[in-house]
Amino acid sequence: MVKLEKLFSKMSKRMKSSIIRELLRDAANTSIISFGGGAPDPETFDRNALAEVAQKVLLDEYKVSLQYGATEGDPILKSEYIKILDERNGIKGLRQENMLITVGSQQALDLMGKIFLDEDSYAMISHPVYLGAASAFRAYGPKFITIDLEDDGMNINQVEDALKTLDKRGEISKLKFIYTVPNFHNPAGVTMSLEKRRALIEMARKYDVLILEDDPYGELRYEGERLPNIYKLANGEGVMLLNTMSKVMSPGLRVGMIVGDEQIVARASLAKQGADLCTPTLTQRIAARYLQKGTIFNRIAQSAKIYKSKKDRMLRALKDYVSIDGTRWTKPEGGLFIWLHLPEEYDTMEIFSKAKQVGVAYIPGSAFYIDDRKSSNLRLSFCLPTEEQIEEGIRRLGKVFKS
Ligand SMILES: Cc1ncc(COP(=O)(O)O)c(C=O)c1O
Structure with a gap:
């Protein structure tokens, strides 16, 4: 068998599997409330x-x-x-x-x-x-x-x-x-x-x-x-x-x-x-x-209503359940993501497995830094879960953070 290491190019050796994909693969296996992926809500597709x-x-x-x-x-x-x-x-x-x-x-x-x-x-x-x-x-x-x-x-x-x-x-x-x-x-x-x-x-x-x-x-x-x-x-x-x-x-x-x-x-x-x-x-x-x-811009306007409502629900839930001292989050006027800053001593990669145990997934902030540093931030995407799931997922996350 040819030794594979000598076959692979320098370029292919620089490629890394996306941590997001790996984290979400796990999360997809269970009945988890996922704030992980950035996939649009399929109901917005004009099928x-x-x-x-x-x-x-x-x-x-x-x-x-x-x-x-x-x-x-x-x-x-x-x-x-x-x-x-x-x-x-x-x-x-x-x-x-x-x-x-x-x-x-x-x-x-x-x-x-x-x-x-x-x-x-x-x-x-x-x-x-x-x-x-x-x-x-x-x-x-x-x-x-x-x-x-x-x-x-x-x-x-x-x-x-x-x-x-x-x-x-x-x-x-x-x-x-x-x-x-x-x-x-x-x-x-x-x-x-x-x-x-x-x-x-x-x-x-x-x-x-x-x-x-x-x-x-x-x-x-x-x-x-x-x-x-x-x-x-x-x-x-x-x-x-x-x-x-x-x-x-x-x-x-x-x-x-x-x-x-x-x-x-x-x-x-x-x-x-x-x-x-x-x-x-x-x-x-x-x-x-x-x-x-x-008709696309009418359709986008309808999708925007769905997303805005989900985003507002997430912002309200964050206020209700995640108000730890030193915590703040972005309040986007569009798009699909909220970036949550927890106090510095938190490591959101470590907390990820605890969140998974209570049935919630997010993307730890370290995934978005090229030096793979520890991060007290995390990305929450509000596009896929229902509003009820958003409320429940953030409530569970709040408990995990406090513990
Ligand atoms: C900032 C940004 N650029 C590019 C892409 C890639 O999108 P696509 O290849 O689906 O057009 C994404 C997807 O999430 C993104 O967030």
């Missing part, structure tokens, strides 16, 4: 309309929908999405060449890693970070520069200090991008303020660094004022926008997109060709025809 569209796409458009497609993506889907970005986000003048359709935005993150990162590169990320992005980037071996996340987004002074330091060391060209989730951050639920968005653009320009804006939750705003995308504020210069149909249509379709500079899009397309030739033509065309119905 009847999607079924109707899918049937037509399969029967009437089989020559396209069951065939290979262009690596760059379905032109009809791209035009529909370009229209949405124009009408809802005020992003004007995009052309087909500015967009690549990907297999979810997870593939977009991987492609960004593939085309930008070498082993001597730096990638700037927030701490905590969306774990899927960190894992995608980590495979390419960069060094991470981590920036604390505050209630109004990344700590901008730290960003500036880090940029200055790299510049002084003559290494600024090795910093390939600043990765940020400005709206309803996963896991922290926080939104980057307008001032910080502007400051980030200014700094990125000064040091000639690219911003990767990952925005899966922007349309899931339940209250408060909508903020412009970083991409829009920067007039598209020096920013790549990553988006997805996962949280607003269905993650099962696996349709995401990269928007921005056409040379970067072309390079990412080249990288995608070797990975999968194209995003499934069937789900792209279903998404395109569904968008053409023009």
Whole structure:
């Protein structure tokens, strides 16, 4: 038998199994109330309309929908999405060449890693970070520069200090991008303020660094004022926008997109060709025809009501059952997550097994730090459980924390 260790590439050895998947695999085996995963509530899926569209796409458009497609993506889907970005986000003048359709935005993150990162590169990320992005980037071996996340987004002074330091060391060209989730951050639920968005653009320009804006939750705003995308504020210069149909249509379709500079899009397309030739033509065309119905934003408004109600129930339950001194939590205006800070002496990884014993799961904060540090924080997602389960789950968690 060939010794496997000598076969596996350096890249494959850098890959780590997601702690979230492992924790949730356990949790899924029992009748647990799970605040763990970030999967949308299936009741928000517009299944009847999607079924109707899918049937037509399969029967009437089989020559396209069951065939290979262009690596760059379905032109009809791209035009529909370009229209949405124009009408809802005020992003004007995009052309087909500015967009690549990907297999979810997870593939977009991987492609960004593939085309930008070498082993001597730096990638700037927030701490905590969306774990899927960190894992995608980590495979390419960069060094991470981590920036604390505050209630109004990344700590901008730290960003500036880090940029200055790299510049002084003559290494600024090795910093390939600043990765940020400005709206309803996963896991922290926080939104980057307008001032910080502007400051980030200014700094990125000064040091000639690219911003990767990952925005899966922007349309899931339940209250408060909508903020412009970083991409829009920067007039598209020096920013790549990553988006997805996962949280607003269905993650099962696996349709995401990269928007921005056409040379970067072309390079990412080249990288995608070797990975999968194209995003499934069937789900792209279903998404395109569904968008053409023009009902998606009504549907999202309905979903937002469901999520807002769940979020409010969780916030109320936290107030009622988890008011230990030194405890606080974020109050998101959208998205799917609440980030709970327990007093520093708590280790939420240790408490996880105790919570499981009383039938509740969450994601310990350490999962969202690339150095696997101990953490007194945890992520609670309110999207899947019912409101009654939310109340009961938080009540049980409160008891565990107090004990
Ligand atoms: C911040 C962020 N980016 C990207 C993704 C990946 O989403 P998808 O690949 O389903 O589009 C997620 C999923 O939860 C996410 O939270």
